[in-house]
Every structure is written in structure tokens, then in C-alpha cells.
Amino acid sequence: MHPQSFQHVRSVLYITDSTKHSSGGNQQLIINALAMAEAGLHVYVVVPPESGIAHALGKTPVHLVLCDSIGYVGKTALFLHRFTKKHAIDVVHTFHNKAIKSGILAKLLGGRFRLFLNRGVIYTPNALSCIFARISDGFVCNSYKAAEVLQKALVPASKTHVIFNAVTLDHAPSPKNLPTEHLRVTYVGNNNPVKGFDTFLQAVHILRTRHGRNDVIFQAFGTRADAATYPHVPQNVYANVLQHGTVPHDEVLDALSSSNIFVLSSRQESMPNVLLEAFIIGLPAVCTSVGGVPDLVRDGINGFICPPDAPECLASKIETLLNNAGLRRSMGNINRDLTHTFFTPASKGKHLLRLYNGEHYIQRRPSEYLGSVFKF
Numbered sequence: 208m209h210p211q212s213f214q215h216v217r218s219v220l221y222i223t224d225s226t227k228h229s230s231g232g233n234q235q236l237i238i239n240a241l242a243m244a245e246a247g248l249h250v251y252v253v254v255p256p257e258s259g260i261a262h263a264l265g266k267t268p269v270h271l272v273l274c275d276s277i278g279y280v281g282k283t284a285l286f287l288h289r290f291t292k293k294h295a296i297d298v299v300h301t302f303h304n305k306a307i308k309s310g311i312l313a314k315l316l317g318g319r320f321r322l323f324l325n326r327g328v329i330y331t332p333n334a335l336s337c338i339f340a341r342i343s344d345g346f347v348c349n350s351y352k353a354a355e356v357l358q359k360a361l362v363p364a365s366k367t368h369v370i371f372n373a374v375t376l377d378h379a380p381s382p383k384n385l386p387t388e389h390l391r392v393t394y395v396g397n398n399n400p401v402k403g404f405d406t407f408l409q410a411v412h413i414l415r416t417r418h419g420r421n422d423v424i425f426q427a428f429g430t431r432a433d434a435a436t437y438p439h440v441p442q443n444v445y446a447n448v449l450q451h452g453t454v455p456h457d458e459v460l461d462a463l464s465s466s467n468i469f470v471l472s473s474r475q476e477s478m479p480n481v482l483l484e485a486f487i488i489g490l491p492a493v494c495t496s497v498g499g500v501p502d503l504v505r506d507g508i509n510g511f512i513c514p515p516d517a518p519e520c521l522a523s524k525i526e527t528l529l530n531n532a533g534l535r536r537s538m539g540n541i542n543r544d545l546t547h548t549f550f551t552p553a554s555k556g557k558h559l560l561r562l563y564n565g566e567h568y569i570q571r572r573p574s575e576y577l578g579s580v581f582k583f
Contacts, residue, residue, distance in 0.1 A: 350499025
């Protein structure tokens with residue numbers, strides 16, 4: 208259908224088969240839905256009955272639809288086809304695998320809506336992705352890297368859109384003014400090898416043994432590891448890192464607000480929400496140059512970038528920030544300003560509206576903006 212048919216979109220439906228309220232994709236779905244409702248659209252969100260999203264959207268203008276057949280692609284496709292016709296839905300935006308397949312099938316059944324497929328990962332896509340792209344109005348990627356991976360899998364560039372994640376600012380804690388003798392360096396992740404916790408541990412070992420940084424608290428959230436987990440990591444380093452394991456999200460935010468430096472040592476990422484959360488609080492970041500991270504961080508301006516699997520580099524950059532309170536403060540202030548400029552729900556809502564109204568949309572890299580505005 209010609210894009211002009213969809214100027215002034217009035218209604219949008221989001222659908223996911225995931226039940227995890229805390230997942231990055233579902234958090235973005237919630238942000239999208241509320242932003243579209245704020246813009247005056249009729250917004251529907253279709254989720255499984257047990258979904259945590261239902262609670263998050265319970266007292267909002269969003270129309271929540273609980274679908275107990277959402278795990279069955281064919282049944283959900285029939286539901287979508289009928290529901291979108293009955294309610295004159297202009298746009299369907301799908302999140303996660305089964306919902307994507309249901310959206311594609313509903314479109315093949317004659318659905319007269321624009322269909323967008325959310326893409327927040329950078330692993331090799333399904334072999335059918337290029338076909339899905341042609342049936343739909345394309346993939347909404349949260350990083351340039353995610354779009355690049357799709358294009359390498361023969362998805363047309365015209366069907367890859369880039370809109371960065373957003374974060375909510377209302378409940379973000381303010382950074383705490385800690386005394387210099389209690390500097391804190393924080394990692395947030397898990398034990399999955401792609402998250403590079405072992406690289407963080409090796410960097411801590413270097414900082415402790417070579418730089419004598421016994422005055423620093425190194426802490427990790429979301430992980431518990433020991434010598435059996437990473438045999439290649441010096442065993443005595445585990446006593447030097449406070450591992451908090453999996454904790455509620457609010458506790459992670461509180462820990463970040465009590466930190467001085469955030470470290471992301473991943474081997475693979477698309478657009479990590481926790482990096483944006485560190486930005487909100489005003490932390491400088493030491494990161495690896497993976498996935499969408501270079502879209503957000505410009506080396507030496509709002510943080511530092513190292514290659515993956517380079518603990519020597521991570522340790523050197525962390526040490527630079529530990530020794531320079533002014534640099535920590537200036538980088539953190541830039542990151543806070545960056546968040547309010549690029550990553551608010553209202554900002555993302557404007558980008559989505561342009562996309563939903565028929566524009567092939569590629570959001571500018573925030574790191575490019577940093578390079579043109581801030582000089583040190």
C-alpha cells in the first residue's frame with residue numbers, strides 16, 4: 208500500500224509473545240506505547256495473560272489486550288487479522304520471534320496495516336528475514352550495527368530503519384557525591400561469555416596489582432562467578448570484586464547513582480539499556496567497541512572505548528578516570544545532556560511517528576553529534 212495512505216496515523220498496535228517485563232525489548236515496547244498514547248494515537252498492546260507488561264500498563268491510556276493464544280503463530284495471525292480490521296489499526300509493530308511471524312502471516316492473510324518488525328539484537332538473522340522484510344514495511348533496529356547485520360543477510364537497505372532506544376527519566380536517581388576515598392567502579396551484566404565479565408575481572412586484577420588501586424570499590428551486578436567459572440582469570444581477583452548477583456532493577460539504578468565510573472566490557476551488544484541508564488545518572492563510561500556502543504560513545508569525549516578482550520586497555524582508561532575528577536564530571540555531564548537530547552520517550556515518539564507515517568527513517572548517531580559540538 209502506498210505510504211501516502213498512512214499519513215496522519217491514528218492507531219498503532221504493539222504485540223509481543225514475551226512474558227518478561229524486565230527484558231530490554233519489552234521495556235522499549237512500553238516506552239513506545241506510552242509515547243504514542245501521549246502523541247494522541249489510539250494504542251493497543253497485545254500480550255500473553257501472564258505478561259509483566261500488563262501490570263506496567265494497567266493504569267495508562269493504552270488499551271491492553273490479553274491474548275491466550277499468542278504462543279501459536281497461526282491462531283495469533285487470525286486474531287491480528289480480525290482485530291486490526293475491526294479497530295481500523297493503521298500500524299502493527301511486533302516484538303520478538305513468534306509475534307513477528309504472526310504479524311507476517313496476518314499481513315499475508317490480507318491485513319491492511321503497515322507492519323514493522325523490531326530488531327534489537329546483532330546475531331545472524333533468520334534466513335527468512337529478507338522475505339519478511341519484503342512482506343512488511345521493514346525492521347526497526349536500535350543500532351547501526353543491527354541494521355548492518357540485516358543488510359548482510361540480504362535485507363534491503365530501504366527496509367532497515369534505525370531508531371535508538373529510549374529510557375524513562377522520571378524516576379532516575381541523582382548521582383551521589385561520594386568522597387574520593389570511596390571511588391566505585393561498577394559492572395552490570397551476567398556470566399554469559401558475550402558480556403565479558405572475565406575481561407572486567409582481568410582489568411580489576413591489573414588495577415589492583417600494577418596500579419595499587421586498593422582504594423577503589425569494584426562491584427558487579429547480575430553475576431556471581433568463581434574460579435571454576437573463568438579458570439583463566441587470576442583466582443585472587445574474586446576477593447577484590449563485590450558480586451551482588453541478580454537484584455531488582457531499582458537496586459541497579461541505586462548502585463549506579465553511587466558509582467563514579469561505569470564499565471561495559473562486552474564482546475557483543477546491540478544497544479545496551481544499562482549504558483543509557485548510566486548516562487542518565489551522569490556517569491562516564493569505559494566500553495568495548497562492540498555493536499551499537501560506538502553510536503553512543505565518542506572516545507575521549509563522553510567516555511573511553513577499547514577493543515573487546517583488552518583488559519589492559521580497560522584498566523588504563525579506568526585509571527585515567529580514577530585520577531581525574533574533572534574529566535569524570537565533564538564526561539558525566541555530557542552523558543546526562545545526551546540522554547535528555549536523544550533518548551527521552553518523547554524524542555523516540557517523534558522518530559516513530561515519522562517512520563509510521565511512511566518515511567524511511569535513519570536516526571543520526573549521537574556520537575556524531577558529540578564530535579561536532581564538544582571539544583576537549
